[in-house]
Amino acid sequence: MSEAELVLRSTRVVTPEGTRAASVAVARGTITAVLPHDEPLPEGAALEDFGDDVLLPGLVDTHVHVNDPGRAEWEGFWTATRAAAAGGITTLVDMPLNSLPPTTTVDHLRTKQRAAAGKAHVDVGFWGGALPDNVKDLRPLHEAGVLGFKAFLSPSGVDEFPHLDQDGLARSLAEIAGFGGLLVVHAEDPRHLDAAPQRGGPRYADFLASRPRHAEDTAIASLIGQARRLDARVHVLHLSSGDALPLIAAAKADGVRVTAETCPHYLTLTAEEVPDGASEFKCCPPIREAANQDLLWQALADGTVDCVVTDHSPSTADLKTGDFATAWGGISGLQLSLAAVWTGARGRGHGLEDVVHWTSTRTAALVGLDRKGAIAAGRDADFAVLAPDETFTVDPAALQHRNRVTAYTGRTLHGVVKSTWLRGERIFHDGEFTEPKGRLLTRPR
Numbered sequence: 001m002s003e004a005e006l007v008l009r010s011t012r013v014v015t016p017e018g019t020r021a022a023s024v025a026v027a028r029g030t031i032t033a034v035l036p037h038d039e040p041l042p043e044g045a046a047l048e049d050f051g052d053d054v055l056l057p058g059l060v061d062t063h064v065h066v067n068d069p070g071r072a073e074w075e076g077f078w079t080a081t082r083a084a085a086a087g088g089i090t091t092l093v094d095m096p097l098n099s100l101p102p103t104t105t106v107d108h109l110r111t112k113q114r115a116a117a118g119k120a121h122v123d124v125g126f127w128g129g130a131l132p133d134n135v136k137d138l139r140p141l142h143e144a145g146v147l148g149f150k151a152f153l154s155p156s157g158v159d160e161f162p163h164l165d166q167d168g169l170a171r172s173l174a175e176i177a178g179f180g181g182l183l184v185v186h187a188e189d190p191r192h193l194d195a196a197p198q199r200g201g202p203r204y205a206d207f208l209a210s211r212p213r214h215a216e217d218t219a220i221a222s223l224i225g226q227a228r229r230l231d232a233r234v235h236v237l238h239l240s241s242g243d244a245l246p247l248i249a250a251a252k253a254d255g256v257r258v259t260a261e262t263c264p265h266y267l268t269l270t271a272e273e274v275p276d277g278a279s280e281f282k283c284c285p286p287i288r289e290a291a292n293q294d295l296l297w298q299a300l301a302d303g304t305v306d307c308v309v310t311d312h313s314p315s316t317a318d319l320k321t322g323d324f325a326t327a328w329g330g331i332s333g334l335q336l337s338l339a340a341v342w343t344g345a346r347g348r349g350h351g352l353e354d355v356v357h358w359t360s361t362r363t364a365a366l367v368g369l370d371r372k373g374a375i376a377a378g379r380d381a382d383f384a385v386l387a388p389d390e391t392f393t394v395d396p397a398a399l400q401h402r403n404r405v406t407a408y409t410g411r412t413l414h415g416v417v418k419s420t421w422l423r424g425e426r427i428f429h430d431g432e433f434t435e436p437k438g439r440l441l442t443r444p445r
Contacts, residue, residue: 003027004045006424008383009037010055014356015375024055026381029423033377050385053418056356057375058090058122058382059338060363062147063237063261063309065330066092066124069115070100075314075402081121081438083312083335083400085428088384088417090122091364091372091441092334096129096150097161098313104129104161105137106144113440120438121427122420123382125367130172130183132162138175145442147367148182150237153219154190157284157329163190169226177232182367184235187219188285200325202277207324211286216241224251227258235366236260238311240285242295249304259306259366262296264340265331267308269407279320279327281407283311297348300358307362310337314403332406335399339413342388346414352388368444381424390416 004025013022021037068076096103103109128146152163176183192215199206227234239262251258270290274281299305313330321327364373371380393412396404420428427434
């Protein structure tokens with residue numbers, strides 16, 4: 001056997017070559033080999049045998065709003081990363097807004113990193129923000145190690161993070177393309193949003209009508225046009241509109257450097273089942289109809305949509321009012337992501353290899369974290385141990401999120417995370433956590 005201080009063994013290990021019985025050798029936090037299941041142990045190596053539970057690479061969630069510092073009463077690094085660990089997520093990337101200050105300058109990035117230091121139970125990377133007035137700050141942020149840049153094409157919901165108009169998008173994207181960076185975009189067209197009927201109140205149907213699919217479709221079309229013109233790399237965030245899928249597929253076929261993500265709530269929740277007044281289901285873009293959900297699953301299967309991330313965007317409970325027009329828009333699902341996606345996937349004939357591809361391998365590749373995302377020699381020894389056939393009913397009291405408001409309350413989900421490992425150390429096991437062992441990540445150079 002290759003060098004090993006620790007060997008993790010399972011009859012079902014999800015590797016890039018498929019799922020098989022294997023022994024995974026680990027030394028100094030790195031996977032040194034993936035070997036046959038019954039390979040003899042080297043002298044002095046510890047063994048963890050998980051039996052028939054599945055050994056997965058730790059998930060990489062590239063879309064998380066931690067909100068710390070400044071709005072840590074909504075969430076924080078301690079609670080968000082504990083929730084991640086409990087859900088089998090070993091790396092998350094923090095969005096630049098909803099914290100105060102937003103991550104839009106190098107000084108603000110340093111403030112964010114100081115807030116996270118010593119509180120991260122999993123590894124944490126950071127997005128920078130692209131605003132109308134900070135083009136000059138984009139390259140310094142890139143050089144300081146952010147993994148890419150986030151922009152809105154419609155109002156973000158917080159005053160300190162204004163959206164880009166088309167001229168602003170062109171300026172920011174040209175700058176980012178100049179140094180080979182990545183721009184990830186909340187793509188809804190404000191003109192279509194302004195023209196849509198805006199009715200307050202508790203009816204979900206009214207809220208859904210206020211965020212029409214063509215607002216997404218138009219914004220995505222303009223983003224693709226800019227990326228084509230500049231040969232820039234862009235990523236569509238939290239795609240909910242199935243009507244936009246042909247645009248993305250055609251752009252990819254033409255060689256435009258565009259990728260797209262969707263979220264567990266779009267894949268597992270439907271507009272038809274949202275109760276009136278239940279603003280824990282509110283997010284932007286919105287949860288759409290069941291027929292639209294079918295299109296998103298099909299797009300994951302054929303590769304038009306690349307990955308699945310949470311867009312975990314919590315708030316205090318008082319901001320989730322019964323009026324969809326004024327309630328905070330965001331779904332809390334960090335701890336439940338793996339189970340929610342696996343529950344939906346298994347019901348549609350997908351396997352855990354597909355789930356790993358969408359939630360770990362492709363997300364790690366999106367942000368260039370080439371030591372994450374796979375059980376393979378040379379990668380970080382980050383793992384989730386999953387009992388895929390066990391079920392649980394979502395009880396908010398069992399969540400590690402700071403505010404335990406979730407659209408998944410009462411749902412029965414498949415897939416229980418038994419333990420989570422970070423660089424060969426067990427950080428979560430049967431509801432218990434170690435002290436924080438996460439690192440603050442910067443862009444690989």
